Amino acid sequence: MSSQSPSTSSTTKTNSQDTWLDAWYGTRRWTLWLLPVMWLFVALSGLRRFLLLRYKQKRLPTPVVVVGNISVGGTGKTPLIIAMVKWLQQRGYTPGVISRGYGGKATQYPCLLDAQTTAIEAGDEPLAIFQQTGVAVVVGSDRIASGKLLEDQGCDILLSDDGLQHYRLGRDIEIAVVDGLRGLGNGWRLPVGPLREPASRLKTVDWVVVNSPAENFILPAPGGDPFFYVPMQIRPSELIQLKTGNRISRSELPDDINAVAGIGNPERFANTLRELGFVPQLHGFPDHFAFSVNDLDFKNSLPVIMTEKDAVKCRGFAQDNWFYLPVNAELPDSFWQAFEQKLERASAQQKSRFPLR
Structure with a gap:
């Protein structure tokens, strides 16, 4: 580049x-000197995940679909979220999008985007989603508060953008996106490699979507067969x-x-x-x-x-x-069929968890 x-x-x-990218996705290996820092990161992130899942996670009455990645950098989440929003709208749902709003500086949070919102306030990706779809988009670091605001707007499905590691917000469906050009890089955790979580985390999500994989692309799984993935073009x-x-x-x-x-x-x-x-x-x-x-x-x-x-x-x-x-x-019809079935089951489960809503 x-x-x-x-x-x-x-x-x-x-x-x-x-x-950093040359080291993570290329042949350079100078980041191996940072192995002690990596092990500290692994320990702290593991402890954080345990505490959030055990004591802090909260579910909302509305089904939550998380779209994220386990690596640093862009993988194609925004086009996928836009495609999902449009698919949901065509089927009569009223989706809403939760985003951190990276780079934005709104006067108050959570911030519900409108026609006057700028990228300076909301960040570039949330504003692009809002302008392409017209869907309700809320930015803020507190994803539970953002989700509640979307529920107040009448949203019946919540999409959490880049929310895979935000374990405080309970989720019904998880989708991890991987770059089909760069894959998982050298496979190491931060800062030695680009991974926020181990590659084995992909085994726990509902779908691994690979953005524009090459014809011979292989997504290796730790100590076993390659991951099954859904190609996205x-x-x-x-x-x-x-x-x-x-x-x-x-x-x-x-x-x-x-x-x-x-x-x-x-x-x-x-x-x-x-x-x-x-x-x-x-x-x-x-x-x-x-x-x-x-x-x-x-x-x-x-x-x-x-x-x-x-x-x-x-x-x-x-x-x-x-x-x-x-x-x-663009994703294969088989993905949308499976997603629809999973979403229907998730909606039914949420109704049983929150019968008074």
């Missing part, structure tokens, strides 16, 4: 991020001009473009653009990067194409030749 931003701060942050939609909201056909733009991606794996976005015939100059930024107009001044006249979650942060200072590329997540 290259970083060509003229901004010193963004370049420094991206290079620092690359150093990310399909690009029509380009949209950031300043006007107009849809633009691929033929209206030249092949050479600037590609901007402030996501966990910018190279994935560049690959998507290459599949559309573009020749991108990739400008990778750290995940959830707070853009300014100077960060996107690349000293050339090429169009800029960015991800949708980056676009929500750049709309206020958009230029005429800036565009973003929405994407859609």
Whole structure:
């Protein structure tokens, strides 16, 4: 991944991020010096999980579906959540989304998003979900309080974004998302590797969804056969001009473009653009990067194409030749059938747990 931003701060942050990613997902092994720190992290995170599950976990009357990952960085959770929200809406449900709102600074929490909410307040991913679906989205560190607020809005299904390790909120369904390009990296826990929890955690979730796996992709399980997983393909939609909201056909733009991606794996976005015939100059930024107009001044006249979650942060200072590329997540029918059955069982169980609701 290259970083060509003229901004010193963004370049420094991206290079620092690359150093860790190269070690976690590449061949470098300098992080092995951090094994003592890793074992401390393993002990503390294990103790935290035990205490939360044993003494602090609380269930809400409304079924909760957790979508998360066990690794650091982007894996494709947001497109999956958007696809799930739309699927639920088509079947008559009223879903709501709980998010931490990473990078956002709202005046009060929990914060229910509305048409005036900005990415500065809510964070980029929650705002992208809200703008794509119109669903009720609440951000805040207290996921139980956020869930209760969504229940007050009439939501009958709650989707907890990046909530796999937030054990205080009880859940009925767990879905873990894995990047099909990077997999689980070197397989070590933080900070030696990228894993928040051990790979064996994937055996306890309801589904492991792999984002755009290669044809020969294998997700190895500890000491046994590979994990069974559900493949998810990310399909690009029509380009949209950031300043006007107009849809633009691929033929209206030249092949050479600037590609901007402030996501966990910018190279994935560049690959998507290459599949559309573009020749991108990739400008990778750290995940959830707070853009300014100077960060996107690349000293050339090429169009800029960015991800949708980056676009929500750049709309206020958009230029005429800036565009973003929405994407859609596609999953096999077998997943949706199994998910529907699981959701019906979860709803029935919740009604028996909370008969007076």
